[in-house]
Every structure is written in C-alpha cells, then in structure tokens.
Amino acid sequence: MQTHEIIKRFREHFERNGHTVVPSASLILDDPTLLFVNAGMVQFKPYFLGEAPAPYKRATSVQKCVRTGDIDEVGKTARHLTFFQMAGNFSFGDYFKADAIRFAWELVTKSQDEGGYGFDPNRIWVTVYQNDDEAIELWQKLAGLPPERIQRRDGLDNYWDMGVPGPGGPCSEIYYDRGPEFGKDGGPIADEDRYMEIWNLVFMQDLRGEQSPKYGHPPIGVLPAKNIDTGMGVERVAILLQGVDNIYETDLVRAVINKAEELSGKRYGDNEVDDVRFRVIADHARSGIMIVSDGVSPGNEGRGYVLRRLLRRIVRSSRLLGITEPVLGTFAQVVRDEMGPSYPDLVTGFERTLSVVQAEENAFLTTLTAGSRIFETAAGEVRSAGGTVLPGDKAFQLHDTYGFPIDLTLEMASEQGLKVDEDGFRKLMAEQRARAKADAAARKTGHGDKTVYRELLELGATEFTGYQELDTEATVRGLIREGQRVRSAGEGEIVEVVLDRTSLYAESGGQDSDAGLIVADGVELEVVDVQKVARKLWVHQVRVRHGEVVEGQHVLAKVDPEWRVGARQGHSGTHVVHAALRQVLGPKALQSGSYNKPGYLRLDFAWQGGLSPETRSEIEEVSNLAVRKDLPVKVMYGTIEDAQRLGAIALFGETYDETVRMVEIGGPWSLELCGGTHVEHSSQIGPITLIGESSVGSGVRRVEAYVGMEAFQYLAQERALVQNLAGMLKVPDAEVPARVEALVERLRVAEKELDKLRGAQLLSSAGTLADAAEDLGGTFLVAAAPAGVSGNDLRTLAVDVRGKLGDKPGVVALFSAADDKVSFVVATTAAGRDKGLAAGKLVPVFGPAIGGRGGGKPDLAQGGGTQPGGIPDAIAALRTEIQK
Incomplete structure (x- = not known):
C-alpha cells in the first residue's frame, strides 16, 4: 500500500467517525518552545492547554514534522531521521479511552477491501501505563487481545506530557510483531526492533506540575475535561504495509535514493559507507525541501542554521558519492513530485524553493573551497610539526564555521595520512549542545502558567471594533499584574487590562500595536502595548496616569487618531510595495516577513542578489504610480479555499481561522490575506520613498521605506542637504554630484602624492x-x-x-x-x-x-x-x- 493511500485511509476513517479533517500546519508556528513543529498535536496546543476553546470537538490531521536533535546520527542507522509524518486523531472533551482504542483497532485490523490497513490481529501487541487497569480491560473487551499481549511499562515509556507544566496522561502504544527474523520473542519490552511501534494513544487526563509523572512524580490535579491525542507514524506503517525493512526503502523515500543512484552510478546496499550517504541525502532532502517550502531560508542562526546544515550535508554526501554536478535542484524536484499529492503547497511554491536551494548550493561550494583551504593549512601545520593528529578545535572550527560534518573532516584527514582528535571535537560539540539545550529549556517558559488568561478566555473572545470605529465603550474584564489577577490598579502602576471590546489594534501580521488611551470618569490609562493571547484575547499593557481602574468598570477605549492614520498608511504601503516588487521582479519575489508602523515599513522578500539603483527606482515609481491612481481598497471575507481560488497571497508561518480576511488594492494587482488596518483608497497612503535595501540572509532581501508625512520629511531633509552642499560648493543644485566627484578625484590624487612622499x-x-x-x-x-x-x-x-x-x-x-x-x-x-x-x-x-x-x-x-x-x-x- 502506497504512502498516499495510507494517509487517505486514515483521514477517511476518522472523517466517517465524526472528526473534522484539519490540514497539516506549517512546520513554522508561532511557538516559543519549538524551532519546528515536531508532533501532530502542536497546532492543537492552545486547545489542550485551555488557552482557547476548540472550534470542533474531534479532529484528525496528518502533520508534517521535523525533529533535528540527532542530525549527525542520520544515515548511520536506518532508524534516525529528521522528517516524518504523524497521523493523529484528537478529542477535546468529547470521547476518551474506549473510543480512542476502538477507532485505532478498527483502522489497523479492518481488511484493506473495507478501507482498513488489514494488519493481522494476532500479531498486534500493546503496552499500557503501569497502573492503567482500565486500558487493559478495554483492550481485552474491545479488541479481544489476550493478557499475554498486553504489557505494562513505566512512565518513561508510557506517560506523555509536553515537558512543561500543563496537561498530560498515560499512554497506550500499539506494536506489530514483524517476526522472529527481526529479533527475539517476548513483546515490546524485549525487542522494539522486532515489535515495531506504530501508534501511540495518549489519554490526557492529568495536570502536571514542575515535576513530571514520567519520573514518578504525582500529577497536581485532574483536567476539567479529558482529551485524546494520538500519533500514528505514517512511515512506520508504510514499512509494514510495503514489506520493506526500514523507512529508507518505503516508496516516497526510496525515490530520492533512486535519483542519487542514477546520478552517482552507485547502488544502495552495496556497502555501508555509501549507504550512509544515500540515507543522509534521502532524509535531508525531504526535511530541507519541506522547511524551505514553509518559508525558511538558510542562515546562521535558529531555523536558518538548521536548514543550512541539512542542505549542506546533502551536497557533501553527494560529493562523497562522486556526484560533481549541482544536486539540490534535482532532489527538490523529486521531493516535490513524491510529496506534492499530500502537500500541494510544495507544487505551487516550487519556484521559490528551487531558487533558494540552488543559491545555497552555490554558496556552499564557495564555502567548501574556503573550508578546504583551512583544512589544508591546518593539516600542513600538523605535518610540519611532525604530528599526525589534527586538533579537535580545528575539526570543530571546520564543522561550526564551514559546515563540515566530522565524517568529512575524518575522510579528508585520512586521505592525507592523518587522524583527528575526535575526543576533543566531541567535547566541544557537547559544550555546544549543552548551550543549545539550555536555550531550549529557556524557550519552554513560553508555555508557563496561562491560567490567568484561561479564566478570561472562558468569558469569551475580545470583540475587535477597530475596523469600524476609533472609540469603543467597553467593560474591564480583568486586570493582571505580574501574572496575577488583581481587583484594581492605582496611579503610576503598569498592569495588563483585558476588555470585552476594544478598538485598539493588537500587534500582528507585521503591524505594530495602536497607541491610545483607556478612560473613565477620573481615570486615564496610557496604552503602552497591545498583544493577543491565543489569537482571541486582546491584552492591553497600560500605565495608570490618573485615578484607579477597577475590574468590572465601564470605560472608553480610544485610539490615537493620528497614530491610526500613520498605521494605515504604513500597512497599506507594505501591500503596495510588495505588489510593486512582484510586478518588477516577478512572482518569485514573495514576502517572507514585514514590520510596519506609522510612517515606516520594512519588507523581507525572497530574492538572490542585491537590487540595482535602477531596479530600486523602478519599484519606487511603480509604488507611487499606484498611489497616484487612487486605487480602491476592498476588504472581503471567505474561507481559506475561497482565498486560494481568488489567488490571495498568504504569508508563510501564519495560522488562519476558518474565515479569513482578504485585502485587495486595485483588484488582483494586490490581494493578500491580512487582518491589519488599511486606507480606503491608495492615494491616502501618500508618497512612498525607499530608503534602504539590504541582505538579511541567504536568499532574502529587505527593503525599507517611509510613507506619508515621514516620506515627505525625509525628502525635505534630502533637499536641504543638497542645498547646503550647493551653497558650500557655490554651484547650482544639479551640479553638486559632478563637483563632489571632481573633489574626490583630487583627493585621491593628493593621497597618492602623500604615499610617494611617505x-x-x-x-x-x-x-x-x-x-x-x-x-x-x-x-x-x-x-x-x-x-x-x-x-x-x-x-x-x-x-x-x-x-x-x-x-x-x-x-x-x-x-x-x-x-x-x-x-x-x-x-x-x-x-x-x-x-x-x-x-x-x-x-x-x-x-x-x-x-x-x-x-x-x-x-x-x-x-x-x-x-x-x-x-x-x-x-x-x-x-x-x-x-x-
């Protein structure tokens, strides 16, 4: 059974059982604890944490996932990998253990003719949490499993939580016996190679504290609603249903290896050294291309750094297989063709993906040359000193600075009759990993105690009225100081205020939050910042200027009208500049990030190489022509499918509700999904002046611009500067460049004369x-x-x-x-x-x-x-x- 069919049957099974089919989220979500989405439940975390009410009682998804903790181990075994697909079904306070077990058993054992996977029930084993007698009884009752094929395991194996205080619960895992040729008898507790885990059912019922029940610590409470979170490994099921030994031989992965065989003239399975390289290429091609497709570009930190390592390991492994021509574009096409049926964005956004990976390969080949020179120098120093061992710090420098994995350095050293101080290298690597883990631990504070917001969310979402009005009557639902609810706040205090309604825009979509006031009789609060919690709750950070604000008080939320005028100009200007970029440079110049505030905008976009002065002038001219044409600005609402049908541009990494808001400027010329505030006609933006263009990473450029009065003031300053220079040089304004050029030439001649004298x-x-x-x-x-x-x-x-x-x-x-x-x-x-x-x-x-x-x-x-x-x-x- 092909992998796409496995996915299709999973979705259809749970859709028949009342689940809403939810598309895979982007690998890049606004989650401070994660670089990449690494589990199927990640996009549902706000519902499990209680930060937001779930829009459905039961859901199912097949989520693309990336885990990068063992990049250096990928290829060395047939088990390690970075990219995988996790199929899951989820219940938010609806069904619990019995239905979760029943749904899984039916799909796994139902015949293939009836839409199931057709696994032999007599080869199914399960594990349960050590004291979960209820799960044991249900497996016996619903599935007819004999007691000897149900095994108890401790919390390290069969308890799940998110690694931070919050929801958790015992697990029950489903295993399939591959047969005695794969290992010893005795069930999963005896051999997890023979008994392959395919599905984990998490019965989320506990509230864990600082210490996890995985390590024997008791939960601190019980969740008000019991939830279900499951994860079925798509690739693992494919191994079994396709009758192969490991993931690298399944259909979607083997296709990449086939292409590598074709390019190299070598065969997978001939020798272990080359097999490692084939596996690296196959795994990293899938993860790298999927990451690029979701909007990430190679860089020197965070996600960009991980992506760069993945792509460079592909190039390096290809070179070691004897492939001399560029390879990333070719492997990207294979991944697109194989994965496209499940992830259409791979196909529609492939031009950008191809551009990014080809540029990175070209950059790495240059770096490879530079790194090789560093290696040659270091090796020469070792030999001239009569040594035979390359120091560990040199190997680490090659790894960290030039992206040389240790096995490449080992191979290069071996060719020159040298060894490498691997212990020294691994010590430095361990120190680096320790720093990374410390950073990851710090990230986890992003999902600290949100109880204070959870209580307010239960009262309902904040109603945003800012599209229609600047002043809104509201009621104070809650006051928060240092993470705790308070009844009141007095003059001079800084607190968070949650209102039932507000006209103040919360920072999102690249637009800065509104400035303004919240007032009542004798009370004036200066709004310092506005942020969203769980995308539904507007939280105003305020400074109490006068009086005392009290929970339950009736107030008036007031947007600073001058601020809003500038904010609308900045955000609409961003859309206009984006459309101008695409008109001048072509459709590949897609926005990958932005920030705008009154009078200013910056926009990051996918592009290789700097823009010439002529190109910058053309982009500026197209933008201002759109302003002069007084194009109508139209707001529309619809489903995400409606938006895609109309050709609306969605931003990478953004998560959208079922109903989306589209902003159109001048018809299809500029049509984007956007929740920001905008002008009503393009002429209201005012002049747009580009003030800078620069690189912010491999394959990503940034333009900055002033709009409205700020653009006028900038141009006035430029005019004053030219006039001052003209006065100093005693020439008309138009002759200033020629006169300055002549002075520079005279200075250059004088410096040469000085050099001669010196x-x-x-x-x-x-x-x-x-x-x-x-x-x-x-x-x-x-x-x-x-x-x-x-x-x-x-x-x-x-x-x-x-x-x-x-x-x-x-x-x-x-x-x-x-x-x-x-x-x-x-x-x-x-x-x-x-x-x-x-x-x-x-x-x-x-x-x-x-x-x-x-x-x-x-x-x-x-x-x-x-x-x-x-x-x-x-x-x-x-x-x-x-x-x-």
Whole structure:
C-alpha cells in the first residue's frame, strides 16, 4: 500500500467517525518552545492547554514534522531521521479511552477491501501505563487481545506530557510483531526492533506540575475535561504495509535514493559507507525541501542554521558519492513530485524553493573551497610539526564555521595520512549542545502558567471594533499584574487590562500595536502595548496616569487618531510595495516577513542578489504610480479555499481561522490575506520613498521605506542637504554630484602624492636607523620607536632597514605606540638567522614587557601589545638575549 493511500485511509476513517479533517500546519508556528513543529498535536496546543476553546470537538490531521536533535546520527542507522509524518486523531472533551482504542483497532485490523490497513490481529501487541487497569480491560473487551499481549511499562515509556507544566496522561502504544527474523520473542519490552511501534494513544487526563509523572512524580490535579491525542507514524506503517525493512526503502523515500543512484552510478546496499550517504541525502532532502517550502531560508542562526546544515550535508554526501554536478535542484524536484499529492503547497511554491536551494548550493561550494583551504593549512601545520593528529578545535572550527560534518573532516584527514582528535571535537560539540539545550529549556517558559488568561478566555473572545470605529465603550474584564489577577490598579502602576471590546489594534501580521488611551470618569490609562493571547484575547499593557481602574468598570477605549492614520498608511504601503516588487521582479519575489508602523515599513522578500539603483527606482515609481491612481481598497471575507481560488497571497508561518480576511488594492494587482488596518483608497497612503535595501540572509532581501508625512520629511531633509552642499560648493543644485566627484578625484590624487612622499621619507629614515645599528659582539641590533610610523609602514621600514644592514648578522625591532596600544615588527638578516636568531622566537623574549604577543616566520614577525610604556624594557630584553 502506497504512502498516499495510507494517509487517505486514515483521514477517511476518522472523517466517517465524526472528526473534522484539519490540514497539516506549517512546520513554522508561532511557538516559543519549538524551532519546528515536531508532533501532530502542536497546532492543537492552545486547545489542550485551555488557552482557547476548540472550534470542533474531534479532529484528525496528518502533520508534517521535523525533529533535528540527532542530525549527525542520520544515515548511520536506518532508524534516525529528521522528517516524518504523524497521523493523529484528537478529542477535546468529547470521547476518551474506549473510543480512542476502538477507532485505532478498527483502522489497523479492518481488511484493506473495507478501507482498513488489514494488519493481522494476532500479531498486534500493546503496552499500557503501569497502573492503567482500565486500558487493559478495554483492550481485552474491545479488541479481544489476550493478557499475554498486553504489557505494562513505566512512565518513561508510557506517560506523555509536553515537558512543561500543563496537561498530560498515560499512554497506550500499539506494536506489530514483524517476526522472529527481526529479533527475539517476548513483546515490546524485549525487542522494539522486532515489535515495531506504530501508534501511540495518549489519554490526557492529568495536570502536571514542575515535576513530571514520567519520573514518578504525582500529577497536581485532574483536567476539567479529558482529551485524546494520538500519533500514528505514517512511515512506520508504510514499512509494514510495503514489506520493506526500514523507512529508507518505503516508496516516497526510496525515490530520492533512486535519483542519487542514477546520478552517482552507485547502488544502495552495496556497502555501508555509501549507504550512509544515500540515507543522509534521502532524509535531508525531504526535511530541507519541506522547511524551505514553509518559508525558511538558510542562515546562521535558529531555523536558518538548521536548514543550512541539512542542505549542506546533502551536497557533501553527494560529493562523497562522486556526484560533481549541482544536486539540490534535482532532489527538490523529486521531493516535490513524491510529496506534492499530500502537500500541494510544495507544487505551487516550487519556484521559490528551487531558487533558494540552488543559491545555497552555490554558496556552499564557495564555502567548501574556503573550508578546504583551512583544512589544508591546518593539516600542513600538523605535518610540519611532525604530528599526525589534527586538533579537535580545528575539526570543530571546520564543522561550526564551514559546515563540515566530522565524517568529512575524518575522510579528508585520512586521505592525507592523518587522524583527528575526535575526543576533543566531541567535547566541544557537547559544550555546544549543552548551550543549545539550555536555550531550549529557556524557550519552554513560553508555555508557563496561562491560567490567568484561561479564566478570561472562558468569558469569551475580545470583540475587535477597530475596523469600524476609533472609540469603543467597553467593560474591564480583568486586570493582571505580574501574572496575577488583581481587583484594581492605582496611579503610576503598569498592569495588563483585558476588555470585552476594544478598538485598539493588537500587534500582528507585521503591524505594530495602536497607541491610545483607556478612560473613565477620573481615570486615564496610557496604552503602552497591545498583544493577543491565543489569537482571541486582546491584552492591553497600560500605565495608570490618573485615578484607579477597577475590574468590572465601564470605560472608553480610544485610539490615537493620528497614530491610526500613520498605521494605515504604513500597512497599506507594505501591500503596495510588495505588489510593486512582484510586478518588477516577478512572482518569485514573495514576502517572507514585514514590520510596519506609522510612517515606516520594512519588507523581507525572497530574492538572490542585491537590487540595482535602477531596479530600486523602478519599484519606487511603480509604488507611487499606484498611489497616484487612487486605487480602491476592498476588504472581503471567505474561507481559506475561497482565498486560494481568488489567488490571495498568504504569508508563510501564519495560522488562519476558518474565515479569513482578504485585502485587495486595485483588484488582483494586490490581494493578500491580512487582518491589519488599511486606507480606503491608495492615494491616502501618500508618497512612498525607499530608503534602504539590504541582505538579511541567504536568499532574502529587505527593503525599507517611509510613507506619508515621514516620506515627505525625509525628502525635505534630502533637499536641504543638497542645498547646503550647493551653497558650500557655490554651484547650482544639479551640479553638486559632478563637483563632489571632481573633489574626490583630487583627493585621491593628493593621497597618492602623500604615499610617494611617505615612501621617500621612510627610505631616508631607513638609512639613518641602519647607520645607528648597535654592535652587540658581532651582531647588530636596530631597536627603535620611530615617531609617526605605524601599520604597514612599520613593516615596510623594518624590511628596508634590514636591507641596509646588508650581509651583517642583524636584528631589526621597530615599535609604534598609540592609544594605549603598541605594535611591533621584528626582522632578521640572513646572516643573523645563520647565528640562530629567528624573528618569531624573539617575540616571547620581549613580549611580556609590552603585554603583547605575536608570531611569524624566522625572517619576519609582528604583533601587538597593551603596554606602550614597556617599550624600553622590551628593547633591553632583546639586547640581553642577543648578547647571549
């Protein structure tokens, strides 16, 4: 049974049983605890946590997931992988254990002719939490499982929670016996290779505290409503239904390996070394392409860094298989063709995906060349010192800076007859992982105690009236100070205020929150910030200016009208600039992030390479033409399917409700899903002036612009600047560029003349210094701190003095002091080196006197220090050393 059919049967089974089919969420969600979605329940977390009411009682989904904790282990076994699909069914206070077990058993064992998977019931085993007698009884009653095929396990295996205080519960896991050829008898507790887990049923009934029941700590309470969260591994089911040994031989994964075989001329299964490389390519191609498709671009931190490692490991593994041509675009096409039937976005957004991965491959090939040079240098140093082991810090530098996995460094070292200090490397890697884990632990605070908001959510969502009015009458539902509900707040306090209705926009969709006031008789609250909790609750952070605000009080929420005018201009301007980018550059220039506030906007978009001045001018002109045309701005509502049918642009990583809001400017020219506030006609945006364009990551550019009065003020400042320059240069405004260019050229000529004079001066001083050389028993020392000479001139002078010494044994040591720092250059003549005087070895002799260090070759060394006052002592130390 093909993987797409496995997915189709899962969805249809639960849809027949009253579940709402929910599409897979993006791998990128607004969740502070996760880099990527790593489980099927992640998009439902607000419902399980009680932060928001669930829009359905039961749901089913097939979620794309990425787990990156074991990237370096992928390929070494047939079990490790980063990308997988998790099929799940979920109940939010509806059914519980009995139905969860019944639904799973029916799908797993029902014949394939009847729409099931057709697994042999006699080969099914289950595990349950150690004291869950109820689950054991239900498996016996509903599935007819004999007691000997039901095994109890402790919390480490059969208790689930989210790793932070919140909901949790015991698990029951379904296993399939693959047969004695895969391992020993005895059920899952004896051998989990033979008995493969395919489905985990979580009976979410507990409220855990700081300590998890997984480790024997009792729950701190019981959930008011019992929930079900299950996860069936799609790839694991495919292994069994396709009769293969591991995930890499299933249909969707094997297709990537087939392409790698075709490109390399090698065969998977011939030898383990190459098999590791095939597996890396197959797994990372799927995870990398899916991540790019969801809007991530390679970078040096966070998600971008993980993506970069994945893509570069594909390129590296391909090279080791002997593939010399670019590969990422080819593998991306295979992933698109294989995964597209389940994830249509892979197909519709493929142009951007292809552009991103090809650019990253080109960048890595350049980096690979640079990294190889670093390796060659390090290897040369080891060999010249008579060593055979590349230091661990060098291997780590290659890994961390240049993306070289350790196995690539090991292979390169082996080719040169060297070994690598793997222990040292792994120690540094462990330190890095420890820092990453500490960071991950810190992230988990993002799902701390939300009880205070949960109570307010139960009263209903905040009604946002800001599309229709600036002033809204409201009631204070709650006051929060430092995470706790309070009854009142007085003058000078900063608290959070939750209203039943508000006209103040909460920060979202790139638009900054509104400024304004919340007032009542004798009470004035300055609104500092507005944020959403669970996408339904508007939380106003306020400073109490006057009076006392009390829970239950009737108030008036007032938006600053000037702020709102500028905010509307900024957000509508963002849409116009986005449309202009797509018109000028083409449809691949898709927005990947934005921020706007009154008078200002910035927009990140997918693009390779900087924009020329002519292109920037064209984008600015198209934007302002749209403003001048006074295009109508229309707001429409519909389903996400309606929006897709109309061609509305949705932003990567955003989560949308069943009903979406679309903003259209000038018809289909600009049509985007958006919840922000906007002008009514494009002319109300005012002038748009681009003020900057830059790179913010591989394949991502950023444009910034002023709009409205801020754009006018910016242009006025530019005009004043030109007029001031014209006045200083005594030319008309139009002639300022030519006059400045002429002045710059004159300055360049003058600097060249100065360089010539400086060189002549250095040559003359070189002779003077050489003539003053001090004879120390047949070895001549020139040690001085010439005034006004530093940097490259100091080096040039030292070499010139050495030349003046001719065939005499000699040492030249010149120092330069400036700003509490000292730099130095040491040069030795050939006759001096014959007497054992090496410049590099003389540095440690005088270095401590100036608090410095440096190094170099026997003929020339240089460095710096922090104690200019020690120069006389440094010269004395040199003199003593030479006299020895």
